[in-house]
């Protein structure tokens with residue numbers, strides 16, 4: 001029986017995250033998106049790992065559209081500037097200085113808030129758009145994601161740029177425009193600003209971990225962040241070795257549901273390394289990711 005997410009929980013936003021890189025977030029996000037689409041829910045998968053996005057490598061959306069992501073950067077008209085210092089005094093980020101008799105803006109420190117422009121009475125400051133990255137989006141082939149379809153939105157930070165959260169927010173706005181019943185957010189690793197930008201306002205948080213001491217340490221950080229943000233959460237244990245681990249003991253102690261287990265299996269690694277989908281390339285793949293999709297919906301319904 002096919003099940004439509006809209007009929008069960010309305011619009012649903014699921015963030016896939018982890019406290020560290022390399023745990024299998026991309027594997028989970030891409031396969032979960034396809035499982036949900038095959039179960040009848042139109043999906044937008046947003047690759048928020050803007051420093052190194054790779055969801056599109058596995059799903060190859062066709063004829064992608066691209067638009068730039070820019071930020072407004074203050075620029076100074078030296079002929080109009082009176083060197084009054086109001087801009088420097090206003091900028092709490094230390095991004096604007098007066099050096100050698102000239103006002104200088106440091107783009108890496110600037111948060112693009114526009115405050116300096118507003119306080120410049122002579123009108124010597126204005127804003128110009130500066131590119132920091134791009135957002136790309138396109139539809140995955142029907143042969144992969146029928147019947148409901150998957151759109152992939154990719155946030156991509158330009159090399160040398162630091163405004164990762166800005167690019168993530170732009171990618172999420174594009175997902176809002178597409179307005180699908182289900183949005184899957186593939187978050188960047190860690191628990192810093194970029195992860196917060198990706199997870200913000202999610203309905204459910206799926207934390208991908210591995211049964212190792214490092215995995216547990218970073219899982220604890222991610223759980224703390226998810227709880228601080230008030231998002232119902234569950235865990236996917238990747239590279240599961242089939243024995244009770246410290247991760248299991250932690251989840252039981254904290255009352256965190258284990259939503260799925262993907263075993264430590266050479267065939268999973270081979271499918272992933274070849275750019276394939278585990279849901280198609282492993283005999284147990286359908287069961288794992290259909291099960292995860294049901295568990296995610298159950299978690300969302302519990303909190304509704």
Ligand code: SF4
Pocket residue numbers: 076080081082083084085086087088103119120121122123124125
């Ligand atoms: S506030 Fe305007 S006029 Fe004053 S120092 Fe800054 S740029 Fe120059």
Ligand code: SF4
Pocket residue numbers: 074090091092093094095096105109110111112113114115116117
């Ligand atoms: S836009 Fe904001 S952060 Fe940037 S230099 Fe002006 S006051 Fe500072």
